[in-house]
Amino acid sequence: MDSQELQELSVNNQSAIVPIAPEGFKSGFVAIVGRPNVGKSTLMNHLIGQKIAITSPVAQTTRNRLQGILTTSEAQIIFVDTPGIHKPHHELGKLLVQNAKTAIKSVDLVLFVVDSSTDAGTGDHFIFNILKHLSVPVILGLNKVDLQPKNYQFIDDSYADLIADTDWSTVKFSATTGVGTEQLQQALIENLESGPYYYPPDLVTDQPERFIIAELIREQILLHTRQEIPHSVAITIEKMEETPKITKINAAINIERSSQKGIIIGKKGSMLKTIGTAARKQIQKLISGGVYLELFVKVEPQWRQSRIRLAEFGYQVEE
The missing domain is CATH 3.30.300.20 (K homology (KH) domain)
Incomplete structure (x- = not known):
C-alpha cells in the first residue's frame, strides 16, 4: 500500500497506521440497545469474531459502553454495546441507563435487539418509546430464533405491531448459532453512509x-x-x-x-x-x-x- 494511502492514529496511547478508505467504503457507529439479557454482548462478540464483551445468564451484565470494531472489505462498523435499559434501583443502575441513552444520541444507526422467544413486553415498549423519536435509522433485531416455539407467529406479530408506524426494517437471527447474522451484518452496512476508517483494520476494540x-x-x-x-x-x-x-x-x-x-x-x-x-x-x-x-x-x-x-x-x- 502506498504511503500516501496511510494515516497515523493514536489508539490507547500508541501510534497505529490507519488506511485511507477507498471509494464507496462505509463506516459508522452502531448502538446495540435492548432489555437486559436479550443477547447484545453475545451478538457483538459473534459479529467481530472475538470475545471482548462478557456474557452471563444473569441479566444486566454489561456496565460500560464497550466498543467493538468489525472491519470488512466494504465497511467498518463500530459497535457500542450499551447496558440493558431497565428501571434502575440504585445509583449504578441510574448511571447505566443514563449512559445507554447518551450512547443512542451519538451514533449513526441503532440496532434494537429483542428476545424473539417471547412476545413484546413492557420493557420493549419502554425502549421503543425512546427510540421512535430518533432521526437515525433503526433496525429491529429479533434474536434467539433458535429458541422460538413452534407456534411463533404470534410472537413475530407482536413485534410487527410494535413498530407498525415506523419505517424500521427487521432481521431475524440467533447470536448463539450464527443463523441470520450474515443478513444482519449486510443490513447494518446498507444503512451506513460512506465514511473513513476510524480505527486500524485489525483492531477489534478500543478498550484497554x-x-x-x-x-x-x-x-x-x-x-x-x-x-x-x-x-x-x-x-x-x-x-x-x-x-x-x-x-x-x-x-x-x-x-x-x-x-x-x-x-x-x-x-x-x-x-x-x-x-x-x-x-x-x-x-x-x-x-x-x-x-x-x-x-x-x-x-x-x-x-x-x-x-x-x-x-x-x-x-x-x-x-
Missing part, C-alpha cells in the same frame, strides 16, 4: 487491556456464584507486570457486604480458586505468554450507591 481483563474476571464471578453475588461486585486491576514469558496480574474483587466474602472465597478458598482458574484461561486467550493471576477480596459497603466509589471503579456519567 486492563479493562477487558477485569471484565473477564467479573464474568467468571457471575457464572459461578449466580444469584448469590448478582451485581454487587466490581473488579480493579491493582497491579500488572508484563515480561516476554509471563504476565503477572493482581486483581481486587470489591463486594458490598462481609457476608458475600465467604461466598466468593468458598470453603478453604475453593470458589476463589475456581474463579481464578476459569478467568486465567479466558485471559490467556487475550494476551501472549503465560498468565499468573492473583485474586483477593475487599469489602466496600454500598459502593453502588456512591458516586465517588463508582468513579473509582471506572463507572462515570458520559456526556
Whole structure:
C-alpha cells in the first residue's frame, strides 16, 4: 500500500497506521440497545469474531459502553454495546441507563435487539418509546430464533405491531448459532453512509487491556456464584507486570457486604480458586505468554450507591 494511502492514529496511547478508505467504503457507529439479557454482548462478540464483551445468564451484565470494531472489505462498523435499559434501583443502575441513552444520541444507526422467544413486553415498549423519536435509522433485531416455539407467529406479530408506524426494517437471527447474522451484518452496512476508517483494520476494540481483563474476571464471578453475588461486585486491576514469558496480574474483587466474602472465597478458598482458574484461561486467550493471576477480596459497603466509589471503579456519567 502506498504511503500516501496511510494515516497515523493514536489508539490507547500508541501510534497505529490507519488506511485511507477507498471509494464507496462505509463506516459508522452502531448502538446495540435492548432489555437486559436479550443477547447484545453475545451478538457483538459473534459479529467481530472475538470475545471482548462478557456474557452471563444473569441479566444486566454489561456496565460500560464497550466498543467493538468489525472491519470488512466494504465497511467498518463500530459497535457500542450499551447496558440493558431497565428501571434502575440504585445509583449504578441510574448511571447505566443514563449512559445507554447518551450512547443512542451519538451514533449513526441503532440496532434494537429483542428476545424473539417471547412476545413484546413492557420493557420493549419502554425502549421503543425512546427510540421512535430518533432521526437515525433503526433496525429491529429479533434474536434467539433458535429458541422460538413452534407456534411463533404470534410472537413475530407482536413485534410487527410494535413498530407498525415506523419505517424500521427487521432481521431475524440467533447470536448463539450464527443463523441470520450474515443478513444482519449486510443490513447494518446498507444503512451506513460512506465514511473513513476510524480505527486500524485489525483492531477489534478500543478498550484497554486492563479493562477487558477485569471484565473477564467479573464474568467468571457471575457464572459461578449466580444469584448469590448478582451485581454487587466490581473488579480493579491493582497491579500488572508484563515480561516476554509471563504476565503477572493482581486483581481486587470489591463486594458490598462481609457476608458475600465467604461466598466468593468458598470453603478453604475453593470458589476463589475456581474463579481464578476459569478467568486465567479466558485471559490467556487475550494476551501472549503465560498468565499468573492473583485474586483477593475487599469489602466496600454500598459502593453502588456512591458516586465517588463508582468513579473509582471506572463507572462515570458520559456526556
